Amino acid sequence: MIKYLRTYVHIAPLANFRILFGFIMLVSVLRFILRGWVTELYVEPGFYFTFYGFEWVKPLGPAGMNLVFAVMALTALGICLGAFYRISAPLFFLTFTYVELLDKTNYLNHYYFVSLVAFLLVLVPAHRYRSLDILIWPSLKQEKVPRWTIGLFRLQLGMVYFFAGVAKLNSDWLLRAMPLKIWLPAQSHLPVIGGILKFKWAAYLFSWGGALYDLVVPFALSWKKTRWLAYIAVIGFHAITSLLFPIGMFPLIMILSTLIFFSEEFHREVPGRLIRLAGKEKRNGEATWEETISGGESGGTSPLRSDEISPPRIGQKIKLAFIGAFLLIQLLLPFRYLLYPGQLFWTEQGYRFSWRVMLMEKAGTATFYIRDPETGRESEVDNAQFLTPNQEKMMSTQPDMILQYAHYLAEKYEERGINQPFVRAEVFVTLNGSGSRPFIDPQVNLAEVEESWGNKTWILPFEK
Numbered sequence: 001m002i003k004y005l006r007t008y009v010h011i012a013p014l015a016n017f018r019i020l021f022g023f024i025m026l027v028s029v030l031r032f033i034l035r036g037w038v039t040e041l042y043v044e045p046g047f048y049f050t051f052y053g054f055e056w057v058k059p060l061g062p063a064g065m066n067l068v069f070a071v072m073a074l075t076a077l078g079i080c081l082g083a084f085y086r087i088s089a090p091l092f093f094l095t096f097t098y099v100e101l102l103d104k105t106n107y108l109n110h111y112y113f114v115s116l117v118a119f120l121l122v123l124v125p126a127h128r129y130r131s132l133d134i135l136i137w138p139s140l141k142q143e144k145v146p147r148w149t150i151g152l153f154r155l156q157l158g159m160v161y162f163f164a165g166v167a168k169l170n171s172d173w174l175l176r177a178m179p180l181k182i183w184l185p186a187q188s189h190l191p192v193i194g195g196i197l198k199f200k201w202a203a204y205l206f207s208w209g210g211a212l213y214d215l216v217v218p219f220a221l222s223w224k225k226t227r228w229l230a231y232i233a234v235i236g237f238h239a240i241t242s243l244l245f246p247i248g249m250f251p252l253i254m255i256l257s258t259l260i261f262f263s264e265e266f267h268r269e270v271p272g273r274l275i276r277l278a279g280k281e282k283r284n285g286e287a288t289w290e291e292t293i294s295g296g297e298s299g300g301t302s303p304l305r306s307d308e309i310s311p312p313r314i315g316q317k318i319k320l321a322f323i324g325a326f327l328l329i330q331l332l333l334p335f336r337y338l339l340y341p342g343q344l345f346w347t348e349q350g351y352r353f354s355w356r357v358m359l360m361e362k363a364g365t366a367t368f369y370i371r372d373p374e375t376g377r378e379s380e381v382d383n384a385q386f387l388t389p390n391q392e393k394m395m396s397t398q399p400d401m402i403l404q405y406a407h408y409l410a411e412k413y414e415e416r417g418i419n420q421p422f423v424r425a426e427v428f429v430t431l432n433g434s435g436s437r438p439f440i441d442p443q444v445n446l447a448e449v450e451e452s453w454g455n456k457t458w459i460l461p462f463e464k
Helices: 002-006 012-034 037-042 061-081 085-102 109-122 148-167 180-187 200-222 224-244 250-261 264-277 289-293 314-339 389-395 399-415
Strands: 008-010 144-146 362-371 378-380 422-431
Touching: 002 148, 008 264, 012 037, 012 061, 012 085, 012 109, 012 148, 012 250, 012 264, 037 061, 061 085, 085 109, 109 148, 109 250, 144 148, 148 200, 148 250, 148 314, 180 200, 180 224, 200 224, 200 250, 224 250, 362 389, 362 399, 389 399, 399 422
Parallel strands: none
Antiparallel strands: 008 144, 362 378, 362 422
8 A cells, every 4th residue: 555655646636736726715715805704704803712722823903814814815826826835835724724713603614624635735746747836946847746645635535525424324314304404495496496495305315315425426536437427426516505505615616626536647638628729729839838837848857657656765754654644633533522422413522623514403592691709690691792693693502612702701791890700601502493492501600611622511411
């Protein structure tokens, strides 16, 4: 296996992946800026729900946050063009991940996916072909790379799909068709397919079909005989989900990213064909854009045969060991929920970072009370004074955010003169149409509960 992974193959799939990833990230960042989300999500809130262990990550104010997004857009362009890649790739990863860590209110699975891919791009020489860097420094050109540099991204994409499929193997999804039985009828106004969405069998069809798709598609993409059929399924699946649900850029990200499963011949030939179709063929002996951006036919380093093996240098061994540890964490992380008791969708302990995509319909209301231990007087908190509407909505169903908010309230009311306030919460949540029920023990002083990786005993059990 190690010998196979170190075998050299053509770099074209990796270079094209870099170009497409940089392009879609540039579009995504510009879309984020133009819609005013930088100010709405990272400037206006008075409080941010940071991730456990990353409480030190803070927003930089209006000028600082706009600068961060400007750098993010510029480095995404740099990745796409392969311009100053060794600076662009790390800076994009750092700025994107920094923003992601600011507030888990805005957590999305595909943001996590982007951070992982951006990190992996830092580790590979994706700029050594079809890039501006090799026009500036021709010696950088490299037509062959170890097979693992491409397999790394295929495996990461495969894990996203496969674990999303495994997560669907639960009774709510398969036996009750939840939450699609709730969501699909709301889209019955859509043309063409809207008429069938109101029927219960449609929810079961989409539930079982979605699970089967996620479990099978990474393997079908990996096999040459089924690759084109699988890719057509990828386009169809993500086109339908984009039509039915407001999931932003995720469908386009996955449609473009999965092209890396195609052969090196595909990745070498398709760009040239597209250029010729655009009328940019070689004229009067001049090099085409494709030949120029690829570094020409004979420039740069000599290509290695596909059966050559990369030398076992110490630096490469360390890098491969590090990547192996990274992938092992990615394989284990989705199963950490097994360390906690209770129903996962209810407690959400071990829920994030595990590719559980749109698996539940969960809503709640959270009312907080502040009690002065000295006088015994208790008052209700107006959440709108401290949180944005979206923050309040997300907080009301997620225990770790409820605890964070309780600690924040304790600090604010101490500033108002209440010494060591007693903070309790009355929270009612409904999960997949189960009906509203108590979620948090209302007698617990949340201000005295410390956040940790341990089980949250103050979450009330889900009883059917």
